[in-house]
Amino acid sequence: MSKTLVWVEHDNASIKDATLSAVSAASQLGEVHLLVAGSDCAAVADAAAGIAGVGKVHLADDAAYANALVENVAPLIVSLMDSHDAFVAPATSNGKNIAPRVAALLDVAQVSEILSVEGPKTFTRPTYAGNAIAVVESSDAKLVVTVRGTAFAKAEATGGSASIEAITSTGDAGLSSFVSAEIAKSERPELTAAKIIVSGGRALRDGDTFEAMIFPLADKLGAAVGASRAAVDAGYVPNDYQVGQTGKIVAPEVYVAIGISGAIQHLAGMKDSKTIVAINKDEDAPIFQIADIGLIADLFNAVPELTGKL
Amino acid sequence: MKIIVPVKRVIDYNVKPRVKADGTGVDLANVKMSMNPFDEIAVEEAIRLKEKGVANEIVVVSVGPAKAQETLRTALAMGADRAILVQTDDEVEPLAVAKILKAIDDEEQSGLVILGKQAIDDDSNQTGQMLAALLGRPQGTFASEVTIDGNSVMVKREVDGGLETVKLTLPAIITTDLRLNEPRYASLPNIMKAKSKPLANKTPADYGVETAPRLKTLQVSEPPVRSAGIKVADVDALVAKLKELGVA
Numbered sequence A: 001m002s003k004t005l006v007w008v009e010h011d012n013a014s015i016k017d018a019t020l021s022a023v024s025a026a027s028q029l030g031e032v033h034l035l036v037a038g039s040d041c042a043a044v045a046d047a048a049a050g051i052a053g054v055g056k057v058h059l060a061d062d063a064a065y066a067n068a069l070v071e072n073v074a075p076l077i078v079s080l081m082d083s084h085d086a087f088v089a090p091a092t093s094n095g096k097n098i099a100p101r102v103a104a105l106l107d108v109a110q111v112s113e114i115l116s117v118e119g120p121k122t123f124t125r126p127t128y129a130g131n132a133i134a135v136v137e138s139s140d141a142k143l144v145v146t147v148r149g150t151a152f153a154k155a156e157a158t159g160g161s162a163s164i165e166a167i168t169s170t171g172d173a174g175l176s177s178f179v180s181a182e183i184a185k186s187e188r189p190e191l192t193a194a195k196i197i198v199s200g201g202r203a204l205r206d207g208d209t210f211e212a213m214i215f216p217l218a219d220k221l222g223a224a225v226g227a228s229r230a231a232v233d234a235g236y237v238p239n240d241y242q243v244g245q246t247g248k249i250v251a252p253e254v255y256v257a258i259g260i261s262g263a264i265q266h267l268a269g270m271k272d273s274k275t276i277v278a279i280n281k282d283e284d285a286p287i288f289q290i291a292d293i294g295l296i297a298d299l300f301n302a303v304p305e306l307t308g309k310l
Numbered sequence B: 001m002k003i004i005v006p007v008k009r010v011i012d013y014n015v016k017p018r019v020k021a022d023g024t025g026v027d028l029a030n031v032k033m034s035m036n037p038f039d040e041i042a043v044e045e046a047i048r049l050k051e052k053g054v055a056n057e058i059v060v061v062s063v064g065p066a067k068a069q070e071t072l073r074t075a076l077a078m079g080a081d082r083a084i085l086v087q088t089d090d091e092v093e094p095l096a097v098a099k100i101l102k103a104i105d106d107e108e109q110s111g112l113v114i115l116g117k118q119a120i121d122d123d124s125n126q127t128g129q130m131l132a133a134l135l136g137r138p139q140g141t142f143a144s145e146v147t148i149d150g151n152s153v154m155v156k157r158e159v160d161g162g163l164e165t166v167k168l169t170l171p172a173i174i175t176t177d178l179r180l181n182e183p184r185y186a187s188l189p190n191i192m193k194a195k196s197k198p199l200a201n202k203t204p205a206d207y208g209v210e211t212a213p214r215l216k217t218l219q220v221s222e223p224p225v226r227s228a229g230i231k232v233a234d235v236d237a238l239v240a241k242l243k244e245l246g247v248a
């Protein structure tokens, strides 16, 4: 049976959810092994061993892996690929950073952001901002794949009892160092895991107005907050709020788009949401072509009224 | 320092792509084509580094059809110094593009290669990372700020949780994100001047790179269409609908 190595995304304390979707995809390819590379990350390895369906956890604990520096992590992954047939990573910013470097070191073409596994080497993947879905078959001896989190159910985080094997570090490549991170802490749910998302666009005018309009509604609904590129570019909210082709891909139960026109690049990131609600004052806005529930209104009246009535 | 900037000719971002009836790909006949937006950002960043006196030459490279010359001329008009067209009518996968770029870099010996983080046609997001692997160099992907600091470069990166800064030794590879800069428009005099800037014609074979695809595209189809739903008359009706959905 073929063996697949999945890179576990974590912060040295807990596993990121996107990993669980990658495990589901990998389990369709064969036996699933996990790689936990980090620093003082034994707790992560323990949690990884508990994921249902996992055969083995490889643990590389070294300061060189503390911040997932790709120059250090990629050689480690390559060192394990003699005994694996496929490498799978979640299509997160870290996964997208790591997987192609591994693929090139293995001289393999990567299949990016798969939506489904159609055969041992056949996958579907989105192209052209999700406007063209391609079925692709790899002819390489080994596979390198990234997995779109919204396309696969999450593997059960508990119930497994894999063995943990410590592996030798490949050390610090001496090419890069981690300087700092500005990671926003929020009480709200994480965008890619939220059941409800309220997103704001350029119409929100500025950061204060965005906050005054969007945040109270999101909090009433227990929702995460997202944004269009225009809202991020204009500095209303930080970059990690961006939903779209080149931002985050989301598929919540309910997505509420407020003052967002519905450019194809934005739709690419949210059109798999179960129910789409749009509030826009322009009845011809493209967002209404895909919205399940549309309200043609000035958001500056409608949103405070909505928040008040919920 | 020399900077290499690869640029790709792609469908214009304002065009809605249509899948061909025979399911072999996207219909690009008579469709407006432009420079990949992330590559424009890469060209702009290189020009700014030259304006700051950090770089002294900018070489733009495109792997693609004869028409990719237009894309290269656009980059030259923005301010790049010379261009290399690696001409082929085949679709070249990111791995083969990275191999061609490596061969070019072996000749040119760049201090930085700045690429777009992804092309908006195949959405692969691979070439920069692959090139970094082949050259054994560090990579600063999804850059929103680039600062040269002696023999290293500080790259502020857009990551899922916010921003992260890494320090990379030079030479290095950088891929651009949307907030790195706002690309300039080429002025008319610069467009004229660009016509006489050097543009070398090459082929993948000149670099000894085999471009046969490793991934076979079996079929391309449109995603399931979402149809428009209902319009509600007012906020009260919207509240009622949200209650039906169980979210309010």
Ligand SMILES: Cc1cc2nc3c(=O)[nH]c(=O)nc-3n(C[C@H](O)[C@H](O)[C@H](O)COP(=O)(O)OP(=O)(O)OC[C@H]3O[C@@H](n4cnc5c(N)ncnc54)[C@H](O)[C@@H]3O)c2cc1C
Binding pocket: A200, A201, A202, A203, A227, A228, A229, A230, A231, A242, A243, A244, A245, A246, A247, A248, A258, A259, A260, A261, A262, A263, A264, A265, A266, A269, A279, A280, A281, A282, A285, A297, A298, A299, A300, B013, B037, B038, B120
């Ligand atoms: C390479 C590239 C990548 C991109 N990636 C992304 C991406 O990942 N995500 C993304 O979102 N975009 C992306 N874009 C940008 C995209 O093309 C659009 O420019 C962007 O989505 C527009 O944002 P918007 O809808 O907020 O703004 P606009 O298009 O300006 O729309 C504003 C909307 O607000 C409405 N409005 C104005 N005032 C009011 C009011 N008072 N009440 C109610 N409605 C009002 C208007 O009718 C309009 O529909 C990308 C573009 C490029 C070139």
